[in-house]
Amino acid sequence: MPSARDVQNRIRSVRNIAQITRALEAVSASRVRRAQERALASRNYSEKAWEILINVQSAIKGKIPHPLLAQREETKSVLVVIITSDRGLAGAYNSNILRVVQRFEERVGKPVKYLAVGRKGRDTLIRMGKDIIAEFSDLPANPSVSDVAPIARVAIDTFIQGDVDEVLLAYTDFINMLTQSPVVLGWLPLTPDSTANQAASEYVKEAPEVSEGVINYEYEPSAEGVLEEMVPRFTEIQLYQALLESQASEHAARMTAMHNATDNASGLVGDLTLEYNKARQAAITNEILDIVGGASALESSLKAMEKAKKAAQVKIASNGNGASKSTSVADGKKQTVATPKKSAPKAKSTPKKISPKQAAKADDLTKIEGIGKKMAQALINASIDTFAKLANSSEDTLRQAVEAAGMRLAPSLGTWAEQAQYAAQGDWDGLQAFQDTLVAGRRPDSKK
Amino acid sequence: MPIHVELVTQERKVFEDTEVDSISLPGIEGEMGIRPGHVSVLTTLGFGELVIRKGNAEERFAIYGGVVDVRPDKVVVLADLADSSFAIDEEKARAARERAQQLMQEGVPDEDNREAVLQLRRAELQLKVSNKVRNRGSMMRIVDQDDRE
Numbered sequence: 001m002p003s004a005r006d007v008q009n010r011i012r013s014v015r016n017i018a019q020i021t022r023a024l025e026a027v028s029a030s031r032v033r034r035a036q037e038r039a040l041a042s043r044n045y046s047e048k049a050w051e052i053l054i055n056v057q058s059a060i061k062g063k064i065p066h067p068l069l070a071q072r073e074e075t076k077s078v079l080v081v082i083i084t085s086d087r088g089l090a091g092a093y094n095s096n097i098l099r100v101v102q103r104f105e106e107r108v109g110k111p112v113k114y115l116a117v118g119r120k121g122r123d124t125l126i127r128m129g130k131d132i133i134a135e136f137s138d139l140p141a142n143p144s145v146s147d148v149a150p151i152a153r154v155a156i157d158t159f160i161q162g163d164v165d166e167v168l169l170a171y172t173d174f175i176n177m178l179t180q181s182p183v184v185l186g187w188l189p190l191t192p193d194s195t196a197n198q199a200a201s202e203y204v205k206e207a208p209e210v211s212e213g214v215i216n217y218e219y220e221p222s223a224e225g226v227l228e229e230m231v232p233r234f235t236e237i238q239l240y241q242a243l244l245e246s247q248a249s250e251h252a253a254r255m256t257a258m259h260n261a262t263d264n265a266s267g268l269v270g271d272l273t274l275e276y277n278k279a280r281q282a283a284i285t286n287e288i289l290d291i292v293g294g295a296s297a298l299e300s301s302l303k304a305m306e307k308a309k310k311a312a313q314v315k316i317a318s319n320g321n322g323a324s325k326s327t328s329v330a331d332g333k334k335q336t337v338a339t340p341k342k343s344a345p346k347a348k349s350t351p352k353k354i355s356p357k358q359a360a361k362a363d364d365l366t367k368i369e370g371i372g373k374k375m376a377q378a379l380i381n382a383s384i385d386t387f388a389k390l391a392n393s394s395e396d397t398l399r400q401a402v403e404a405a406g407m408r409l410a411p412s413l414g415t416w417a418e419q420a421q422y423a424a425q426g427d428w429d430g431l432q433a434f435q436d437t438l439v440a441g442r443r444p445d446s447k448k
Numbered sequence: 449m450p451i452h453v454e455l456v457t458q459e460r461k462v463f464e465d466t467e468v469d470s471i472s473l474p475g476i477e478g479e480m481g482i483r484p485g486h487v488s489v490l491t492t493l494g495f496g497e498l499v500i501r502k503g504n505a506e507e508r509f510a511i512y513g514g515v516v517d518v519r520p521d522k523v524v525v526l527a528d529l530a531d532s533s534f535a536i537d538e539e540k541a542r543a544a545r546e547r548a549q550q551l552m553q554e555g556v557p558d559e560d561n562r563e564a565v566l567q568l569r570r571a572e573l574q575l576k577v578s579n580k581v582r583n584r585g586s587m588m589r590i591v592d593q594d595d596r597e
Contacts, residue, residue, distance in 0.1 A: 044461045052517045220491035230515050
């Protein structure tokens with residue numbers, strides 16, 4: 001599964017694409033409106049012109065009044081003028097018309113030459129290795145009839161010179177915003193009965209109906225005069241109209257394609273956002289699991305510590321230190337998770353050293369002459385912590401206690417019990433008087 | 449038998465009516481009057497006024513070249529340009545005429561010159577037609593409103 005950051009990057013790039021496609025859609029939407037207006041405006045004129053041309057052609061008897069109306073006895077080769085766009089990103093617009101042309105070529109069974117209008121068609125035809133006689137691109141967005149004149153010139157010349165016997169127009173008919181259909185139109189000679197009709201009838205644009213009964217036209221001033229002016233112009237108009245229809249179709253196709261692309265992009269953004277949220281949630285869940293795991297590990301080690309401490313306190317209690325036990329247990333209950341280290345050494349040191357607090361509860365043994373602080377501590381460690389106990393202790397017991405503490409025997413040791421006797425009774429004056437008789441804690445009569 | 453008339457330019461369909469009584473138009477060889485049952489004629493158009501009559505009403509257009517396909521029951525006018533005679537702005541036409549005359553006097557290159565001649569002819573025809581309309585006073589029209597601009 002990709003990380004949340006990867007997904008976020010993809011979302012960002014898809015958003016950027018959507019922005020571009022949305023802009024392209026907007027551009028196409030404004031262009032298609034103008035192109036559509038132009039195509040529809042001149043459609044009427046070109047259809048009428050086409051109708052007149054077909055009617056004139058079908059009315060011909062005997063001598064053909066204009067070379068563009070002359071049907072060849074045999075069609076040996078065909079020129080296809082194919083109108084595509086210069087730019088891509090127009091959905092299936094270009095591929096549709098190219099596919100139709102390709103199918104047409106397969107069916108017609110005669111050599112087909114091409115005149116490519118638009119870069120996309122040219123590129124594809126070159127790739128397919130077709131015979132391209134000319135190529136036009138970069139036509140203006142708002143073409144005039146004079147813009148298509150050179151294209152018509154090349155096609156008409158090729159036809160008149162006899163290089164090809166028929167010229168067809170392949171373009172995309174603009175039906176409405178959503179529908180554009182590729183069509184093939186028999187263009188030269190101007191006849192309703194072209195090769196296209198036979199070879200690719202499903203794509204052929206219907207020729208206008210020929211009026212019932214052949215019309216016997218009179219021409220003013222003369223047939224040659226009228227047709228010479230009319231036929232080339234009306235022929236050009238057909239190409240012009242095909243170009244306008246194609247341009248409107250291109251913009252409509254691009255608009256639809258870009259609209260779909262924008263929709264797809266926002267759909268993709270939705271999907272990716274879901275994926276991103278999943279990835280994000282997974283990351284959060286993992287973090288929580290880490291924390292919970294860490295906490296429970298800590299807790300169990302804490303419990304073990306407390307157990308150890310309790311065991312230690314029980315040991316103290318069994319040593320007969322009741323006071324110490326009760327305070328320690330109270331302390332242990334108050335212990336928080338945060339302070340296990342602080343409590344641990346205290347618990348450990350308790351058996352060896354009695355805290356100053358506990359010592360204060362005992363009597364101040366240093367009042368006895370000859371007992372210093374160290375000596376007092378040694379006695380306390382031997383559980384001789386009150387004057388009463390000291391008074392009742394024999395000289396041997398004291399000597400053992402001092403030796404257990406690793407200290408030198410004090411010469412005043414023999415008088416401690418006697419001094420303690422006074423202190424235990426609270427007879428401080430008596431003690432003072434007795435101490436006054438001593439020299440450095442010893443009886444003056446003692447020689448030692 | 450009425451006539452079906454269509455007047456179409458490259459930009460739009462200017463006029464269509466299926467029940468017209470008569471038409472007069474400026475053929476290349478002179479004015480043509482067409483009534484139902486006219487013989488089929490294909491002719492080019494010059495500069496002039498196209499008049500379509502229907503009962504008491506009529507429509508007038510200044511047209512500048514084109515082709516007309518006349519059949520017994522149908523007339524299709526493919527005009528290069530067409531202005532409704534009722535919608536001509538005389539001020540503008542006069543200004544256009546002056547501009548064109550000036551251009552021709554200055555002796556511009558060939559291409560522009562032809563354009564200038566066309567402009568001049570157009571402006572002159574506009575003035576002529578609108579003069580005529582003004583002199584004849586008000587008349588009934590086939591189309592109710594002037595929605596052609």
